[in-house]
Amino acid sequence: MRDAGNILALILMVLGASSLVAQDPSPLLQTYILQALEQNPELASSRLQHEISLEKSEEVNVLPNTEFGVGYFVSEPETRTGAQRARFSVKQMIPWFGNISARQEYTSALADAQAMDVHIKERKLILELSGTYYRLYALHKKMEVVSRQLSLTETYKQLALNAVETGKSSAVAVFKLQIRENELENQRDRLEEQLLAEKEGFYNLIGTESSAPVQLPDTLTLDEFTHDLAEVNLDLHPELVKFEEMYESVMQAEALNRKEAAPNLGIGLDYIPVEKRSDMNPVDNGKDIIMPMVSVSIPIFNKKYRSVSRQNEMRKESLELDRLERKNRLETMLSKAVHSREVARINAATQQENILEADNAMRILLRSYETGTIDFNDLLDIQEMQLRFEMNLIEEVRSYYNESLIINYLSSTS
Template sequence: MRFKRHIQHFVIFSFSLFIFHFSSAQQLQSYINEAHTNNPNIQAYELRYNIAQEKVTEANWLPNTEFAAGYFISEPETRTGAQVARFSVKQMLPWFGTVSVRQDYATAMAEADYVDYIIAKRKLTLAVSKSYYQLYSLKAKQKVLNGNIRLLKTYKTLALTSIEVGKASAVDVLQLQIRQNELQQHIEVLKEQILAEKVKFNSLLSRDTSLAIDLIPEMFIPNNDPIISDSLQLNPELLRFDKMYESITQVELLNQKEGAPMLGFGLDYVPVQERSDISFSDNGKDIVMPMVSVSIPIFNKKYTSRTKQNELRKQEVTLQKQERLHLLESAFAKAVSQRNQARITYTTQSKNLKQAKDAEQILIKNYETGTIDFNDVLDIQELQLKFQLNQIQSVTRYYIQSAIINYLSN
């Protein structure tokens, strides 16, 4: 159906646009496709839509054809002979156009179910993307912590050398070891968080939770944000209300058709016995009687009430759409703001990290002249770690908010 092809193409393109802007993220698109294929919730929505399509076929029906037969126990005598039995057939027909309107209503309901199916896919896409970026964040933090532990080991070697020449104390070595132990603790905690997020991610894909996940090695915030539309009118969550409104319109047309008269056509057949006491041309002639009937809904308050109900439902759907639009606009503005904040934070942390590295180099040079202070070393190392973790958090936040923006604006 034209509606299905249009919205399916739009949804797939809108989500792929941002993802494929970065070629290294193609693996994420592959995971999203796998989730769409395997997720049982998506499969359930697809079945619901298939059922709705069948209802379009079901709508093409007519009232049951009535057949009747009767046998005269006491045969009524007529001039042409005794009536033996009566056979009749009758078919009622709805008012002109009722069947097509009924099918239009079923089609509108099917399109509403298809929008629900698309919304479910988009929500799953967003959930998979968020989980993927969270996994990247945890892995990247783990990598940074391991790098800092290696750096502390280097400092520890410097401290031991300084002790030998009397330029440092055992306390400095212990401080470095304590700091190293704290970082190792963070790494162990991250391992548990990674394990939990990995189970969540694989569950979204409906596959074995122990399967490995290929992650992007390193992510950066691009120099320019992708062009986005601030119009939310094409968001499927709003299109769903349009389809609901259309279905109410169709059900009202159907209500008006059902409130019109129904026409019936039938045929009665009565076999007649021949009279033996007399002979004439129509002796024993069977009776055939075509019939036309009309069913008129004289007491039609039911249909009048349905019309009022449908009008109220239209008003309800309109108000619900306005409310949902306001919520989406608020969420969109928040996502854009948070993505901008992520860029600002990332830029600031990059500057701070460069200055911290410069300070580290100064400390190393001081060590060569014999004036190293390991308290300063720990302070600089802690600052570097803070800036690195904040950078990773900013990148993750940027991409998660970008995924939310794509969900809302397309």
């Protein structure tokens, strides 16, 4: 029985190794978030698109192309002062007053909307990266649980073998424990594959290749924090502010449309060189011709601009409806996340209580071995419960932090 006593001591030590130790995970995760914000390729592409939209403000800050013309008279027209040889012209169209500034304001409004897109993508990247981080944590903790259960199963097998040798149990108990061990090994292998896949996705989000293990916290604990929905102002959320920026861009598009419906002015100059007459010498003989010109381009058929105005009105109405629909969705997401987080906290507390009760039951069952009897069927049942409760606890903790991420995403306006 000395060997059995040592085995029992080992089992009780393993059972007591699952105590929670609080540790703040934010410094570890924050490091990865900063890397992702700097290196994520999709985010980098979005920032470049914003820079392109900023450059468009410079693109529109110009006048239309200056027109130059050269003509040669094949049949030279004769005038009193001489024959005309060629014709040179230059012409510059000038948009109506305020047209160029309206274009700049329109492109600037589009750039502001694009900047809000970048901000939203940054926040969604943080949300996705953090969610993957906590899934990695959950998988890692599940592997620890399975490894611990494997160690216990091996120890239980030794107890069963001792019991078979002393006639206290049948060999069936050993086979059942072997089957149990096989199932746990299979579960561990599947968790390892899932962990590798999640890790690859994690580093892809960061925008780097790495084979190093992700640095995870030892243990995540749950606080008693409850979020007050009344304190959240979703109107300041970037996803809704984006609609305001887009609405402003439509307003600027309409202002530009009105400017483009106004006349355009044109100024120019024609120069015609004249050859001197040799048969006579009239006044201004051979004097070149210089002719300044002014032109006006009037959009008489302005149906196009009226159509654009109607389209802009419809765009504004559409944006208002889209914003209302999106706000409703965000409110629903926030409410669900707050309540789901509280449910996860309640469930986690229940699982912790169940784990303690299962551990107590296992201790009582193992103590009965000292009296000469042990029911290995009960042992397997309790071990299954231990595994289920610990796995459930890990999932509830992950769910708690995942819902916290959603709450932070929706409630934070910075």
